[in-house]
Amino acid sequence: MTTDLALTTTAWQRSGSGASRDGEAPRKGSTMKHRSLAAMVAATAAGALVLTGCGQAGQGSVNADGKTELTMWTHSAGNPGEIAVYDQIISDYNASQDDYVVVREDFPQESYNDSVVAAAASGDLPCLIDMDGPIMPNWAWSGYLQELKLPEKLTDSLLPTAVGTYQDKIYSAGYWDAALSIFARKSVLDANRIRIPSIEEPWTREEFDAALETLKAAGYDTPIDIGAEDQGEWWSYAYSPILQSFGGDQIDRDSYLTAEGALNGPEAVEAFTWFQELFTQGYAGNAGTIGNQEFVDDQVALSYTGVWNAQAALEEVGDDLLILPPPDFGHGPKIGGGSWQWGITADCVDAEGARDYLEFSFNDDYIAAFSDSQIVIPATAGAEGLSEHFGEGDDLHAFVELSQQFALARPATPAYPVISSTFEKAAKDIMNGADVQSTLDNAVKDIDQNIESNDGYGF
Amino acid sequence: MTVHRSTGSARLGRRRRLALSYAGMSVLAVFFLFPLVFMVVSSLKPDAQILSDTDSLRAFLPVGDISLDNYGEVFERVPVAQFMTNSVLVTSAIVILGLFVNSLAGFALSRVRWAGRGVVLAVIIATLIVPFETIAVPMVYWVSKLPTLVLEGGLLKYDFGWLNTYQVQIIPFVANAFSIFLFRQYFSTIPASLDEAARIDGAGWFTIYRRIIVPLSGPAFATVAILTFLPAWNSYLWPLMVVQKEELRPVMVGMQYFFQLNTQWGEIMAYTSMITLPVLIVFLVFQRAFISSIAASGVKG
Structure with missing residues (x-):
């Protein structure tokens, strides 16, 4: 240890006082070192000035057009059929009013839950997220979600298994169910x-x-x-x-x-x-x-x-x-009942906008489009009639009856x-x-x- | 005559041994090539044929309904070019910065004598015990609060949070305990007399590092390059957690795009063929140095 220290000291003494680092002449090396130090101090000071002088970037979610941005996450990456329907709904909604603009981010289904949990841990969840029905109670219990509070008339019109209820409160609702x-x-x-x-x-x-x-x-x-x-x-x-x-x-x-x-x-x-x-x-x-x-x-x-x-x-x-x-x-x-549904996150500051978008999206035309694109059972009777496959007498109508007669939601517990x-x-x-x-x-x-x-x- | 005979039989023996070792290596090569061949061949077949061919040797042959359709569909489902660009950028940055930072750390631990370097080395090696998964979530929280500079309305402003950036995919993986250890081990095999001679000639530490150690450590750099490249290219969990914007995702996250209700096997094979290509190229470029470094440092990757 003592030897090590002695050697270390000698080495540093040599490199300092020997003034021949990097093969440069003593005076030049010394000058270079001072210049470098001065440059570093100047750069740090400039950096600090920039940081203190320019102020923090905007924290709100209002975009350049003055519209409030509502971000939504889907599990639909790699599913062009679903994405096409979302594109339609979002573009119709954004064009239909001047207050909000919905922005979509798609995640692959296999890893979607991990992404949501990680974002929740860092407080970066968007306003709107979709979720598989049975995970909803866990996320509600974990404090990720707030009550959905869509009009009762709307949630009553959906298949019972397309509405996510936990502790007697509705936290999620979906456009379709599977059977x-x-x-x-x-x-x-x-x-x-x-x-x-x-x-x-x-x-x-x-x-x-x-x-x-x-x-x-x-x-x-x-x-x-x-x-x-x-x-x-x-x-x-x-x-x-x-x-x-x-x-x-x-x-x-x-x-x-x-x-x-x-x-x-x-x-x-x-x-x-x-x-x-x-x-x-x-x-x-x-x-x-x-x-x-x-x-x-x-x-x-x-x-x-x-x-x-x-x-x-x-x-x-x-x-x-x-x-x-x-x-x-x-x-x-x-x-088994209960599939992918939409919810509003607990920290969403524009929850009214999120509700407005969801209400807009639960339209029979869109629900029927989802149903035909993904071959899943539409959540409303109106959409059944509009669907190519699930209306009375259509080739896949049997699934509607199966779902209505025999569907049982998975246990609604965290x-x-x-x-x-x-x-x-x-x-x-x-x-x-x-x-x-x-x-x-x-x-x-x-x-x-x-x-x-x-x-x-x-x- | 006797001499001739024995030379002839020795030559025959050598040939036999050579033939046997080549036969053995060929079997091993075929064994290791099977998955790659299966992947590339399957990428040319429709899903139903991939599944029906699996019970015969046809699985490894480009026979039946062969086309490039799967490749076309991959481009429709996944923004391949964007993901590739992201992966190349992130991986290159991690490898280049990693080579520099870790070799300097290895140099300091191997060549420069300073108090406590043994303890520092032990602490660095100890970090290898901690699996990344156990610290991933706290790290997400941490990086989400880090300060950063952003351009807003033409002005430079500060903000907090590294999520959805390239640097969050790069910086945490630059310093690497295993790379430092490997550099340190390799540098220790270079005679100290070279340093001493250089110091007598007036060289400083950085000159010794740059002019002596780096040129003599090609195999170590190649090994670290490969060993850094592979996990960086295969990175999945971290980008999944810290990148929510599709335009910043790397190739491995793209794999999950194909696992829908019905898995698209043909497209998966086409996609994996495309993203495996850079890995093969890097390995082929560095393989000679890789093997010699492993032989020299006695470290198995």
Whole structure:
């Protein structure tokens, strides 16, 4: 240490007093150093003067034309269909009045939530954000959102699952909803003498099991594609309705404080035992490709999939395509409800403008345009009539009825992200052969612990 | 005769060994090339064919319905040129500034003797333990409050917040503990007598750095360039959090544009083919120096 210090001192002494840094002559080097120092002091002083003299940039959101800018974030980057509709709405709105101008920023869906959470952490959320229905309670509880306060007449006109309610207050509303169904070929069901179910008379559990057995015997390696190769929210969205149809649920919806009994009771065990047997008996697999290609290629006889795949399936399969309700496992067929919706952020200083824009945008023409562009169910009866696919007698009208009859929103609790990921992990473990009861018990424990450590999330 | 025979058999043995090692290397090369070939070939096929070809060798062959349609559609879905420009700009800045700053730090830690440099080096290396993800959110908060200069109405004004800028994607990644360590290790292999000789000739520290250390450390610079380039080019989480404006996004964030309800596999393959190209070029340019630096410094990247 002492040696080091001595060497260091010597070195600096040399470079200072030796005055020969960078190979320059002593006097010149010394002069250069002084000049550099002087230049640095001058630059710092000038910088400080500039900063103190010029003042802070404008903090308001008023643009050069005197209009208040309302920024909105969408999850639609890479989706030209949705963006085209937004472009239309925004340009119509901006031209319709002189107070506000709406500016859009698009984010990719897969990472949208991360972007919103990061912006919330730094206090940089825009006025308007869209969000997937089930995440809304968490964001409302986290203080990202304010009450939507759109006219009651407007929210009442929407599909119930297109309105996001948390603790009896409306925080979000959407232009559309999605629905799952079972796609089948009429010719295949007829050839195998399988009854074609209807909304009034869906398949019972016994009928559905028998159909799978028959189709397996008919030569389909895996008779149904349920999308088990997918991941993330799909698992909760697609398979929690099966659990609910058996009589279970992801959480006790009376208290929202525990999953005990709902997710690990006898009904849930029965549901997941059935789910496990789908794979052990070879009725479904998890090695396919995400999407509906296996059904289109007739590698599977049935496909448990969403409305968004319906038009492509119609184009491939034509009149032979059947859109069937999910089976009734004892408590009626169930479909997950609640999709992307709009909300106003808590710190939005121009909330009135944001509301004005949203009210303008919930127009039947725009809703129908969304519906036809994305092949999703329009949220209003008026838009249904304007839509090419979802009006009475149109090719995809079945989805409207399915949604109206069987849709059940996912639990409206801030714990939902944890419920969803825990549900996915448990269901995947069970699919892979884990013991049903103990896996569900552990899932309940994880969910309850999270709720407890967050003081019940306000319930 | 005996000598001739033994020379001949030795030559034969050498040839056999050479042939075997080439065969081994060819197998490895094919193994490593498979993903790249699959990516490029798939970028020329429609989605349905990509999926149906996966169960056969056709997946690696440009057969069937081949076209450049996917490339055209990529340009419609994603502003490729803008994202590429952003990535090139941000990555180049990080690499160039990083080479300068980190090599100077490595130089100070390796060649200049000063009190506490061991502790400083230990602290720098210790920062490698902290995963970026754990500090990402606090860093977002921090950079959102940093002062900056903006032009408003032709006047220079100050403001707060680095979000939605190029510098927020560059500055936090210039100083890099691993690069400093690698430079420090490499510089330590250069004989100190060179410094002493230079100092006798009147050279200062910066001259020694510039005229002696830098010219002798080509492989270290090439290695750091590659190791800095790759994560900078692949940067995803940070720009996702700090850049909300599309015109400032880098290429990796663009990947997510293709994951809609139905994933566009053909377009993904076309896009990845396009954004992998610069990585391959950089690696090919620097590979010889990269390998020699790894051999010299004993550091595995």
